[in-house]
Amino acid sequence: MSHPAAGRDAAEQHFADSILKLRASAPQSSFSGGGFPGAIRADSALTGDRCLELFDAQLASRHLDLAARWLREQRAGFYTIGSSGHEGNAAVAAALRGDDPALLHYRSGAFYLARAAAASPPRDGVRDILLGLVAAEAEPIAGGRHKVIGHVDLHIIPQTSTIASHLPRAVGLAFALGRAARLGTASRWPADAVVVASIGDASINHSTAAGALNTAGYCAYQRLPLPLVIVCEDNGLGISVRTPPGWVAAAARARPGITYFHADGSDLADVYDTALAAAAWARYRRSPAFLHLSMVRLGGHAGSDAEAGYRDPAELTADMAADPLVGTARLLVEAGILTPAEVLDRYERGRARVLEMAAELAGAPRLTTAAQVMAPLAPRQPDAVWAGAILAASEDKRRAAFGGKLPELVGPLTLAQSINATLTDALAARPEMLVFGEDVARKGGVYGVTRGLLARFGAGRVFDTLLDEQAILGLALGSGLAGLLPVPEIQYLAYLHNAADQIRGEAATLSFFSQGQFRNPLVVRIAGYGYQEGFGGHFHNDDSVTALRDIPGLIIASPARPDDAAAMLRTCLAAAAADGSVCVFLEPIALYHARDLYRSTDGGWRAPYGPPDQWAAGHVPVGRARTHGTGTDLTIMTFGNGLRLSMRAAARLAMEGVSCRVLDLRWLAPLPAEDILREARATGRVLIADETRRTGGVSEGVLAVLADDRFGGWVRRVTSEDSFVPLGDAADAVLLSQRQIEDAGRALMG
Numbered sequence: 001m002s003h004p005a006a007g008r009d010a011a012e013q014h015f016a017d018s019i020l021k022l023r024a025s026a027p028q029s030s031f032s033g034g035g036f037p038g039a040i041r042a043d044s045a046l047t048g049d050r051c052l053e054l055f056d057a058q059l060a061s062r063h064l065d066l067a068a069r070w071l072r073e074q075r076a077g078f079y080t081i082g083s084s085g086h087e088g089n090a091a092v093a094a095a096l097r098g099d100d101p102a103l104l105h106y107r108s109g110a111f112y113l114a115r116a117a118a119a120s121p122p123r124d125g126v127r128d129i130l131l132g133l134v135a136a137e138a139e140p141i142a143g144g145r146h147k148v149i150g151h152v153d154l155h156i157i158p159q160t161s162t163i164a165s166h167l168p169r170a171v172g173l174a175f176a177l178g179r180a181a182r183l184g185t186a187s188r189w190p191a192d193a194v195v196v197a198s199i200g201d202a203s204i205n206h207s208t209a210a211g212a213l214n215t216a217g218y219c220a221y222q223r224l225p226l227p228l229v230i231v232c233e234d235n236g237l238g239i240s241v242r243t244p245p246g247w248v249a250a251a252a253r254a255r256p257g258i259t260y261f262h263a264d265g266s267d268l269a270d271v272y273d274t275a276l277a278a279a280a281w282a283r284y285r286r287s288p289a290f291l292h293l294s295m296v297r298l299g300g301h302a303g304s305d306a307e308a309g310y311r312d313p314a315e316l317t318a319d320m321a322a323d324p325l326v327g328t329a330r331l332l333v334e335a336g337i338l339t340p341a342e343v344l345d346r347y348e349r350g351r352a353r354v355l356e357m358a359a360e361l362a363g364a365p366r367l368t369t370a371a372q373v374m375a376p377l378a379p380r381q382p383d384a385v386w387a388g389a390i391l392a393a394s395e396d397k398r399r400a401a402f403g404g405k406l407p408e409l410v411g412p413l414t415l416a417q418s419i420n421a422t423l424t425d426a427l428a429a430r431p432e433m434l435v436f437g438e439d440v441a442r443k444g445g446v447y448g449v450t451r452g453l454l455a456r457f458g459a460g461r462v463f464d465t466l467l468d469e470q471a472i473l474g475l476a477l478g479s480g481l482a483g484l485l486p487v488p489e490i491q492y493l494a495y496l497h498n499a500a501d502q503i504r505g506e507a508a509t510l511s512f513f514s515q516g517q518f519r520n521p522l523v524v525r526i527a528g529y530g531y532q533e534g535f536g537g538h539f540h541n542d543d544s545v546t547a548l549r550d551i552p553g554l555i556i557a558s559p560a561r562p563d564d565a566a567a568m569l570r571t572c573l574a575a576a577a578a579d580g581s582v583c584v585f586l587e588p589i590a591l592y593h594a595r596d597l598y599r600s601t602d603g604g605w606r607a608p609y610g611p612p613d614q615w616a617a618g619h620v621p622v623g624r625a626r627t628h629g630t631g632t633d634l635t636i637m638t639f640g641n642g643l644r645l646s647m648r649a650a651a652r653l654a655m656e657g658v659s660c661r662v663l664d665l666r667w668l669a670p671l672p673a674e675d676i677l678r679e680a681r682a683t684g685r686v687l688i689a690d691e692t693r694r695t696g697g698v699s700e701g702v703l704a705v706l707a708d709d710r711f712g713g714w715v716r717r718v719t720s721e722d723s724f725v726p727l728g729d730a731a732d733a734v735l736l737s738q739r740q741i742e743d744a745g746r747a748l749m750g
C-alpha cells in the first residue's frame, strides 16, 4: 500500500498558489478570546466562528475526495464520485435546522460533514464517509451495501444513484409532514420541519425531476402546505454534456408556485444568506423554494472520468479559479481570522487526518455472505402481522364509518365491495392511513372500489391527486417516511410502468440502504389483468407483473375472491405497518363485479364479509396459497382471473371423471413454494394456468419452484400469448381461455 500522503494533483497545487496570493488584513476587530462572533462580511449573517467550522467541513470533504481516489488505487475503495467544487453546500446545511429531513445529491460531502459536526453530540462525519467508500460493514447507514450519504440521527435519508428519483419522495415528505401532525400521527420530524432535496443541473431535465417540480408547484398553487427547499447544484455539466448557460434559472423561474433563489456557490457567505432566506420562505410560508447554486466541478465527474477529453484547458483553469475552498479562505483571510499560512496549515492538517484515517479504515471488515447483505431486505414478523391484521375499530366507530350498515350484515359481497369494506374498516381502525390516487375520492374510483370513502373519512385522508403516477407513488413514499400508512391507487397496471422506479429503485431499496433504519410502509393498490371482454385494449388489460416480481423484498398480493381480498388486504396493511413492507395489491378488474361462478345467478363469486371476530381465523399469512377442492388426479395452479377459469374448467373435467384440485397462489411474491410443492405431490400432475405472458410470466416462477425441488410428476402450462392485448374479440385470441385449460388437463391425463 503506497503512503496516502503521496502526490498532489493540479487542483491542490492551484489551491496552494491561490492562497499564497491572498493579502491578509488586520485581525478581525470582533476577535474575543478565541472566538469570532462577528459577521464574516459586513452584509452577511455568517459569523466568523461558523465560517471556520464550515471551512473545516469543506476542507475535509475535499480531502475525502482525494482519499477516495487513493483508496481506489489501493483496491480498497469502491467509489470516487466526489464533492470537489460543491463544498459550498456546507452552508446549506448550516442554514437549515439539524432535524430538517434531507435527501441529498451525491456531491454533498460537505453538507454531511457540516451537519455531523453541528449535531449534538457531534459525529465524526469523516469516519462515516470513509467507511462508506471502503464498503465497510460498520458504515452507519447502508452498512457496506452502497456508498450513500445518509444517517438516521442526522435526518439524512440515503438516496439511490438514479438521479432525481428522490425528488417525488421529497415532495411527498414535505406534503405529509403537516398532514401527519394534523392527524395526530407520531412522526420523526416536527410539523415545522423543512424538507431539503438537492440535485445537479443536468438532473433537473429528468422527467422525474420535472414531475416532482410540477407536483410541488401544483400543491403550492392550491395553497397546500409544502415546506420544501430544492437545491440545484449547477456545475454546468452532466458528466460531459453541457447545460445551456442560463437554462436552470430560466426553467426554475418559469415554474408556478415555486420561488427562485440564487447564490454563488463559491461564496460561502452568499450561499449561507441565500439558503437562510430560502429555508425561511419554505418554513414560514410552507411553500416550495428553489435554491440555485452556481458551482464548479473539480476533478471530473468521478475518478475514472478523463474530463480533459471533452473540456478544454482554459475551462478547467477557470473552474479552479472558482474553487469554493479558495472562496472561503478569502473570506477568512480578508476578515483577519486566518492568515494565508494558517489556511495552508489547516489544509495540510486536515489532509493528514483524513488520509491517516483512510489508511486505518482501508481494511475494515466488509459484508461477506448473502445472508448479511440481504438481512434488511424484507424483515418479516408474522406474529406482529397477525396482530395487525386483526386490528379493528370499536363497534361504534365501525357503525359510524359504515353509516350504520355493517358489511357483515348486508349479505355476500363482490370483490369490489369487499375491498371497499376492508378499506373502510382499515381507515376506521388506523388513523394514520391515507387513501389517494387519480379519481379515488370524489368519483370513488373508476370501478367504484373507493366509493364513499371521502364522505366517510374526509379529504385529509382520502383525496384525489394530480394525474402523475410518479407523483402518486412519491406522495406515498414521503407519507410512509413521515409515519403515515399510505394506500395509493394506480388506476391501471399499464400505467405503473412509467413510474415503477418509485417502487423498484426507491421504496424497495430504502430499507436495504439504511439497514431498516428508514422504512417505507406502503400498500399500492393496482387494478389490472385482462378479460374485460375486449374493452379497453392493452392499456386496460395489461398483465405484466414481471417487472414487479424480481424486486427484492417486494410483496405482491393477487387476490381473486372477495373473502381472500379482504383478508389479504388486511395482511398487507399489517405487514406495511409492522415490518415496513412494500406491498403491491393487484386487483383483477374483470372480477371486481363478478357475482357468479358456474351458472348465472349461482352467486358463487360473491362471499360474505367476516366481522372482526372472524378475522383471526381467516387470517392469510404472506406467501400462503389456498386450495379449492380435494381432487386426486390433477392439480391446477393459478391465480387472478385464472382461478375462476380454472374452477370452471375443473368442474367440466370432473364431469369427464377427472378429479381436480385448484391451487390459488394468491401471492406472486413471495411465491407460496411450500403449498405449490405439497399440492403438486398430492396428485403428481400439475397444470399451471397463467393469464400472464408465456415469456417472463408467473408460470416460469412456478415451474422453477417445481424444478428446484425435483418434482418428478407431470407438468404442463397454459398461458396467454407473448402479445399485447388487442381491442374487441381479438383479445380472446391471445388471452388464456377456459378451453385451453380443459384441453391441457385432458392431455395431462392422457
Ligand SMILES: Cc1ncc(C[n+]2csc(CCOP(=O)(O)OP(=O)(O)O)c2C)c(N)n1
Pocket: 107, 161, 162, 163, 199, 200, 201, 202, 203, 204, 233, 235, 237, 238, 239, 297, 301
Ligand atoms: C436516471 C439516471 N440516468 C443516468 C444516470 C447516469 N448519470 C449519473 S450522474 C449523471 C450526470 C448528472 O449530472 P448533474 O445532474 O448535472 O449532476 P453532477 O454530476 O454534475 O453533479 C448521469 C447521466 C443516472 N445516475 N441516473
